[in-house]
Amino acid sequence: MTIQWFPGHMAKARRQVTEQLKLIDVVIELVDARLPASSRNPMIDEIIAHKPRLVVLNKADMADERLTRKWIAYFEQKGFKAISINAQAGQGMKEITAACKELVKEKFDRMIAKGVNPRAVRALIVGIPNVGKSTLINKIAKKNIAKTGDRPGVTTAQQWIKVGKELELLDTPGILWPKFEDELVGLRLATSGAIKDAILNLQDVAVYALRFLSAHYPEKLKERYNLTHLSEDIVELFDDIGKRRGCLLSGGIIDYDKTAEIVLRELRAGKLGRITFEEPNEYAEIEA
Ligand code: GDP
Numbered sequence: 001m002t003i004q005w006f007p008g009h010m011a012k013a014r015r016q017v018t019e020q021l022k023l024i025d026v027v028i029e030l031v032d033a034r035l036p037a038s039s040r041n042p043m044i045d046e047i048i049a050h051k052p053r054l055v056v057l058n059k060a061d062m063a064d065e066r067l068t069r070k071w072i073a074y075f076e077q078k079g080f081k082a083i084s085i086n087a088q089a090g091q092g093m094k095e096i097t098a099a100c101k102e103l104v105k106e107k108f109d110r111m112i113a114k115g116v117n118p119r120a121v122r123a124l125i126v127g128i129p130n131v132g133k134s135t136l137i138n139k140i141a142k143k144n145i146a147k148t149g150d151r152p153g154v155t156t157a158q159q160w161i162k163v164g165k166e167l168e169l170l171d172t173p174g175i176l177w178p179k180f181e182d183e184l185v186g187l188r189l190a191t192s193g194a195i196k197d198a199i200l201n202l203q204d205v206a207v208y209a210l211r212f213l214s215a216h217y218p219e220k221l222k223e224r225y226n227l228t229h230l231s232e233d234i235v236e237l238f239d240d241i242g243k244r245r246g247c248l249l250s251g252g253i254i255d256y257d258k259t260a261e262i263v264l265r266e267l268r269a270g271k272l273g274r275i276t277f278e279e280p281n282e283y284a285e286i287e288a
Contacts, residue, residue, distance in 0.1 A: 005177040017047055017174035020124050023158065024170065025107070026100045027053045030127035030136065033063035033084055034192055035277045036071045038185040039131055041176035048126070052103040053080050056096065058132040060084035064276035074280035087136040096140075097121075097167045121167050122160070126174035130194040133173035137161065140169060188277045193268040206260030207234055209267055210241075212277060220272045 021027070027048050032039035036057055041047070055075045060068055068084050075082035081099050085092025100121045112118055125133050141161045159171040178194070179185045187208040190200045197205075213221040214230045214237070222230060225244050231237045241247075242254035245262050249255045266272060 005180070010177050013174075013176055014043075014047055017124075017126060017176065020158070020170060020172075020174055021048070021051055024122040024124045025052070025104045026121055026123045027051045028096065028100070028123050028125045029053055029055050029080075030058050030125055030131045030133055030173075031055060032131050032192060032194065033057035033060045033068050033071070034275060035188045036075075037278055037280075038182075038188040039128055039178065039192075039194065041126075041128055042179040044126075044176065047176070054096070054099045054103060054123075055080045055082040056092075056136075057082065057084040058087050058136065060092075061086040061089065062270050062274060064274050067276040067279060070280050071276075085136075087132045087139050090139045093140060093163075097163055100167055120162070120165060122170075123167060124170045124174055126176060128176055128178040128194070130192075133175070137169065137171060137173060141171070191264065191267065191277065193264075197264075202260045202264070203256055206238075206263050209263060210234065210237055213267075213272070213275070217272070217275055220275070224266065224272050 029040070029044060029048070036055075057063070057068055057071060063084075072082045072084060081103055083092060083095050083099055085096070100123050104121050108118060108121075125136060127133050140163055160168045161171050162168055178189055180189075186195065186200060187205060189195045190197070190205040191209045191212070210221070211234065214232075218230055222228070225241045227240055227244070231240060238256055238259050239254050241263060242256070242259035245259065247255040247258040247262065267275070
């Protein structure tokens with residue numbers, strides 16, 4: 001479900017997360033490993049403030065491993081702990097518990113020194129829609145407690161999911177909004193499938209995706225569409241791919257909507273291989 005983020009919804013989402021923060025020791029900030037900057041909430045540092053944070057790059061199965069390593073180093077350099085996982089396959093679950101424990105170690109050691117009995121670490125998962133929060137919660141809970149999809153404004157009683165003896169997770173994730181005022185962020189989110197196709201023009205998104213792939217993953221693009229040469233002219237590139245896939249209207253004209261849809265569908269399904277849309281260096285430049 002795509003959320004319409006109006007100012008009122010954003011304020012409410014923020015209030016809900018702020019309330020949830022009072023209950024927990026550690027924040028697990030979930031991002032999409034293919035776009036670890038664009039899939040973050042722009043006010044996250046302000047909202048989370050002083051809670052220890054684990055940045056979890058999810059969907060690592062679809063991302064470029066070389067860049068995932070760079071992104072982990074980037075987040076660690078910013079002072080967070082960072083790991084990559086594949087929530088769908090349940091890979092990286094143990095690392096989450098270990099990292100959460102490490103983040104509270106000093107605090108818990110102090111509590112134990114004061115004679116307080118050790119307890120499980122309490123954590124909250126936060127992230128923008130579609131980064132895999134429900135998938136991760138379901139996987140951790142090993143049963144269908146969390147519903148896949150987003151329901152902002154639906155307040156349900158908070159429940160804890162016990163992960164062994166050492167971790168307790170709030171069953172409702174904190175849902176925050178993406179940085180949609182930035183066009184490039186919007187295009188990257190749309191390319192990854194995080195934004196409903198009806199919101200942005202399909203052909204615009206495919207133009208972005210094809211230009212990006214031509215520049216950064218030309219071999220993958222050529223291989224997928226059996227092309228010997230990638231035309232620099234975007235219309236010609238559409239024509240070449242459209243022809244290969246039989247996207248023709250009457251009179252032999254290329255059906256650009258259909259071509260755009262095929263490229264995006266296949267890209268999102270991982271048919272072009274592991275692809276990451278942004279690099280830490282480039283993002284640091286945007287931030288500066
Ligand atoms: P939420 O809105 O953050 O709760 O996201 P969901 O849990 O609903 O996941 C959004 C989509 O991403 C779903 O289609 C999931 O199947 C998919 N997904 C979640 N985690 C992974 C992952 O690690 N790898 C892949 N390939 N897909 C994932």
